[in-house]
Amino acid sequence: MARPSFDISVLGPSTRVTGRVTGGGSLRIEGSVRGDIQISGDAEIAEGGSVEGNVTAEALEIAGTLLGDVVSSGPVAIRNGAVVRGELRGSEISIEPGSRVSARLVADFELDLGPLPPAAAAKRR
Amino acid sequence: MSQSSVIGAGTIVRGNVEGEGSLEIFGRVEGDVSMGGEVTVSEGGAVRGNVAGEKISVHGAVQGDLLATQAVLLERGAKVVGDLSAPRVGIANGALVRGTVRTEGEPALAAPNKRVAAPAVFKPSAFAAKPVAKAEPKLAPPVEPDDEDDEDEEDDYDYDQQREAAVMPPARPKEKEPERRPPPPVLPSLGKGAKAKKKKHRD
Amino acid sequence: MAGTVIGEGLSIEGDVTSDEEVVVQGNLRGKLTSTDAVSIGPSSVVQADISGQSVSIAGQVVGDITAPERVDIQAGGRLVGDVKAARFTIADGASFKGAVDMEV
Numbered sequence: 001m002a003r004p005s006f007d008i009s010v011l012g013p014s015t016r017v018t019g020r021v022t023g024g025g026s027l028r029i030e031g032s033v034r035g036d037i038q039i040s041g042d043a044e045i046a047e048g049g050s051v052e053g054n055v056t057a058e059a060l061e062i063a064g065t066l067l068g069d070v071v072s073s074g075p076v077a078i079r080n081g082a083v084v085r086g087e088l089r090g091s092e093i094s095i096e097p098g099s100r101v102s103a104r105l106v107a108d109f110e111l112d113l114g115p116l117p118p119a120a121a122a123k124r125r
Numbered sequence: 126m127s128q129s130s131v132i133g134a135g136t137i138v139r140g141n142v143e144g145e146g147s148l149e150i151f152g153r154v155e156g157d158v159s160m161g162g163e164v165t166v167s168e169g170g171a172v173r174g175n176v177a178g179e180k181i182s183v184h185g186a187v188q189g190d191l192l193a194t195q196a197v198l199l200e201r202g203a204k205v206v207g208d209l210s211a212p213r214v215g216i217a218n219g220a221l222v223r224g225t226v227r228t229e230g231e232p233a234l235a236a237p238n239k240r241v242a243a244p245a246v247f248k249p250s251a252f253a254a255k256p257v258a259k260a261e262p263k264l265a266p267p268v269e270p271d272d273e274d275d276e277d278e279e280d281d282y283d284y285d286q287q288r289e290a291a292v293m294p295p296a297r298p299k300e301k302e303p304e305r306r307p308p309p310p311v312l313p314s315l316g317k318g319a320k321a322k323k324k325k326h327r328d
Numbered sequence: 329m330a331g332t333v334i335g336e337g338l339s340i341e342g343d344v345t346s347d348e349e350v351v352v353q354g355n356l357r358g359k360l361t362s363t364d365a366v367s368i369g370p371s372s373v374v375q376a377d378i379s380g381q382s383v384s385i386a387g388q389v390v391g392d393i394t395a396p397e398r399v400d401i402q403a404g405g406r407l408v409g410d411v412k413a414a415r416f417t418i419a420d421g422a423s424f425k426g427a428v429d430m431e432v
Contacts, residue, residue, distance in 0.1 A: 009338045012331030012348040019342010019358055025335045035342055075218070085231070095226060097196055097213035102231035105222045111206045113171040113186055116137065116155065 007041075013048060027057075029064070036068075047081060060090070129162070134169060141174070148178075150185070157189070168202060175207070183220075190224075331364075336371050350380070352387075366395075370404055383413075385422075392426075 008026045011017060015031035026041035029049040036053045037043060043057035049064035059074035062082045069087040070076055076090035080098035089106045128146040132138060136152035147162035150170040157174040158164055164178035170185035177192045183203040191197045193211035201219030208225045209216075216222055227233060331348025334340060338354035346362045353369035359376050360366060366380030372387030379394045386402040392410045393399050399413040403421035410427040418424050 007335060007337075008333070009335035009354070010331075010333045012346060014347035015332045015350070016345045017340060017342055019340060019344075021338065021340050021342075023335075023339045023354060024337030027338065031332070031346070039338070041337075077218075092218055093216060093222065094218040094220070095214055095216040097198070097215040099214075100228050100231050101214060102225070102227045102233065104225045105216075107221050107223050109204065109221045109223070111186060111188055111204050111223075113153070113173055113188060116153070 011049075042074075045082075047079075054086075132170070166203075181211070336369075368405070370402075377409075 008028060010028045011031045011033065013030045017031070017033045017035065019035045021027065021033060021035065021037045022039065024040045026043065027037065027039050028044045028046060029051060030046045032050045032052075034052045036055070037051065038056040040058060042059040042061070043055055044061045045051055045064040045066055047063040050067075051065070052067045054069040054071070055066065056071045058072065059076070060070055060072045061077045061079065062084055063079040065083040067083075067085050070089060072088075072090035074090065075092040075094065076088050078084050078093075078095045078099045078101060080096040082096075082099040082101075084099065085102045087104045087106060093105050093107060095101055128144075130144060130146060130148045132142075132148070132150045132152045132154065134151040138152070138154045139156060141156040142148065142154060142158045143160070145161040147164065148158065148160045149165045149167060150158070150172060151167045152170060154172045154174060158172060158176045158178070160178040162178065163180045163182070164176055166172055166176070166181075166183045166185040166187055168184040172185075172187045172189060175189040175192065176187060179193060180195045180198070181191050181193045182198045182200065183191070183205060184200045185202075186204045188206050190207045191205065191209045191211070195211065196213040196215065197209045197211040198215040199205055199209075199217060199220035199222060201217050203217075203220040203222075205221070206223045208227070209222070210227045212228060214226050214228050216226070225233075332344075332346050332350045334344075334350070334352045334354045334356065336353040339356070340354070341357045343359045344350070344356065344361070347364060348362065349364045350360065350362045350366045351369065352360070352367070352372050352374060354371070355373045357375045359378075360374075361379040363381060365382045365384070366378055367384040368374055368378070368387045368389055370386040372389075374387065374389040375391060376389075377391045377393070378389065381395060382397040382399070383393050383395045384400045384402060385393070385405040385407050388406045390408045393407065393412070395413045397413065398415035398417070399411050400417045401407050401419060401422040401424055403419040405419070406423040408425045410429070411424075412429045412431070414431055416428055416430060
């Protein structure tokens with residue numbers, strides 16, 4: 001069957017992969033993967049899907065379960081109902097309330113609270 | 126309904142703030158904030174200290190931990206360095222966070238230096254040894270070399286290598302499990318039943 | 329419509345089990361077991377034992393194939409491995425090397 005095959009791979013709901021998944025294109029996981037995933041495209045862990053392993057992708061959307069670290073060059077979105085445990089690294093991390101998350105977020109930015117004027121309050125007294 | 130207070134844009138509070146009602150911060154607090162009601166750090170507002178409340182909404186900057194009995198919500202433009210803990214946590218697109226996030230009931234992550242060992246954990250054999258159940262306090266249990274799934278690793282799942290290639294900047298102590306056997310000859314005997322069964326056991 | 333598609337750019341090193349139809353267009357090294365149909369596309373390079381209700385091979389496979397129903401090697405397909413199936417066809421233009429057991 002002629003199918004634009006490079007783009008999207010799908011691991012169906014009853015599919016279980018034990019091992020490493022790598023390569024190009026995007027990946028939608030409705031089943032389960034035990035092992036690391038490293039792809040050049042977008043990854044999606046659908047509701048009911050689960051990954052026990054680290055994920056490296058261009059973008060990641062999690063509606064299922066992820067136990068592992070994430071390295072994304074793009075956004076990481078955790079949807080309501082997702083369960084995520086691990087370290088998350090991405091350009092933008094969003095977490096919907098209702099998800100169950102125990103994660104360390106690593107975002108590279110400077111937090112500058114701005115300068116404090118020197119004890120002005122003391123002077124006023 | 127409790128009172129609501131406001132720390133205006135030009136106001137700086139040096140010290141802790143406590144109260145029963147809700148609090149909106151447009152200015153600056155150098156100290157901890159602990160309210161019975163809702164705490165809002167508005168755009169332009171900043172807190173250098175921990176914040177506790179029933180619900181915490183952040184549009185500004187916080188350097189400190191956020192602990193809420195209901196929800197912590199970080200909106201676009203928020204910048205937070207610190208840990209977030211609440212039954213519900215929301216981080217909108219465009220909010221920047223550095224720290225741990227924990228929704229209620231979730232086990233705490235292992236401390237950072239223990240996490241360093243994590244890559245070694247995610248090998249299939251480790252899964253077999255340690256079911257990653259909710260009860261697990263740490264995400265990086267010690268790697269168990271003596272798992273029963275020796276035979277399964279027909280290929281070189283060199284996760285360590287994979288991890289290093291992927292990104293991880295710090296040099297991680299490679300808790301190398303005994304190196305996997307090299308791939309067996311191409312046509313292994315059809316002991317399919319046995320192997321397939323093994324797989325299913327792990328589930 | 330296949331339930332699982334391993335696209336052309338994807339490589340899996342490890343075991344795959346499924347209860348759905350599996351279409352492999354990428355690479356697989358390890359083992360593939362499905363209770364439904366398995367089809368290996370022309371662009372695939374597979375080094376694995378494959379077990380499915382039926383298995384169709386249009387790519388390159390090194391491994392033993394077991395299918396209660398049938399195994400077909402399509403033109404352009406290439407299999408090095410043993411076959412165990414009730415029916416077995418090798419199209420003109422296909423390559424095959426291995427033992428065959430049609431459960432006679």
